Amino acid sequence: MSHPRPPAIELTGLRKSFGDRVVLDGIDLAVPAGSVLALLGPNGAGKTTTVNILSTLMRADGGRAAVAGHDVAADPFAVRSSIGVTGQFSAVDGLLTVRENLRLMADLLRLDRATGQARAAALSERFDLLPYAAKPAATLSGGMRRKLDLAMTLMGRPSVVFLDEPTTGLDPRSRRDLWDIVRSLVADGATILLTTQYLEEADALADTVAVLDGGRIVAQGTPAELKRRIPGGAIHLHLPDAAGLDAAARAFPDGVRHDETSTYSLPAADGIPGLRRMLDRLAEHDVPASGLEVTSPDLDDVFLALTEPGRVAADDTRKAAR
Amino acid sequence: MSSISLALKDSRTMARRNLLRMRRYPSMTVLLVGMPILFLLLFVYVFGGTLGAGLPGGGGIGADGRAAYLDYVTPAIVVMAAAAAAQGTAISVAMDMTEGIVARFRTMAISPGSVLAGHVLGSVVQSLLAMGALLLVAVGLGYRPGASALGWLALVGLLTLMALALTWLSVALGLVSDSVETASNLPMFLVFLPFLGSGFVPTDSMPGPLAWFAEHQPFTPIIETLRTLLSGTAVDGATAAAAVAWSAGITVVGYLWARKLYRRER
Structure with missing residues (x-):
């Protein structure tokens, strides 16, 4: 299991411009086989362009991209x-039924009839599509249509799956369903590159997160590594009553009082020594805290900290280029 | 499997998809087949009594003229039916392009030409059915084609070639349109072009420049050839050659244009 496998997706110095607008300004990425990479970034950061190049819909202007060991420019068919x-x-045919859409994929994949039917049945079962088999895709809800879309994608048992904002516009339940599907794909050994604007999604699914902004990767790492890279986070003290909250406020005037939850929040302590000083101070002021909770910064903090300055810089260079 | 047999298999799959879509969206098919039939009724029963009387060798005003005009106008309306079907092709190609399904096809290991070939095959079938339906209605109204067995074979061949030409051209028109609305308007000229030819009145009754245009536009030799084939009279070789040449030429231009448009990035 620990045997290192070659990366399933590999990008080096990938560049793409539309006219004089630089969309990708030298992207380097390597996604190990069987892992999930989340490409995170604001609208217009170049996420979809990256997916379009990797899925052979577009040609890059420069750099190299390989998927499943094949160069996307030299051997798109492979x-x-x-x-x-x-x-x-x-990407479903709205006029065709769920069953016909899956059959269309089976035919285009040139599966024999039995295999095609078996895969369609298994995927329909897994994605709860069976009750809708005879319904035209256009009549499905957004969540069901996205599931059909994904089922069609999986008819060919792809080893590398690209999901471009797969849960945009879905309700929370459909989103959770889709996350479960992604996890089961990884369990089956697929490599996944997903783009998202939702940090929660990247946090829930990705082994590695790459933050794309202004056509460049501005940060890359596990969700935990990224969170550690930036300051933030808080300590929440649990207090029994209003008198307890008063005591906490006297001890730490810079905190925030939450009467409704009977908690008192402080800025994150500076490592273990800071935490110890805070505990000493609780004792000194007789603050009757019944418990405490330390939260690390979430990916939202990471996102805002990493993308905003970069985006301004990129806009400036673009203006200068014009 | 060789790449040609793969391309054929993919094209057949795509054609089946398009025929299925036509069945699922019958209102457009009904409209496209129904419109030429309405035109036939209009021209025969409203205008025919008078227009027929003006034809060389036409009967008098009224029933005789109507019968003569039915004979004269039927080939033109058959062509119009093919043009109307072509309009449907442009619409369905544009609809396809605005949806995500074509992006899916482009990321699959299928023959790249099969998406358009599927549209063309499906549309040619639809077009031939529409023309057949129109001929049946004309027969119902009293039209009596005098074509021989060989004549019918030649007729089906020419109609298929013409349908192919109009379909490839409208696939390109559908691709060049940035919206479904544009795609439904662009091929309109194909429906009107037969009017500016020998389809409805003899070209020598038109004023000079118009008559010149009418004699030299592609639909005129096609309609003339259809008319002689249907009536069972001797076909003029040069006219038939012009009809085939126009059809083949438009097919090639439409195909090359469509292929170029389909290959560009979007």
């Missing part, structure tokens, strides 16, 4: 037979 793509916009 790349296509290894990948599955579920884009931002529904």
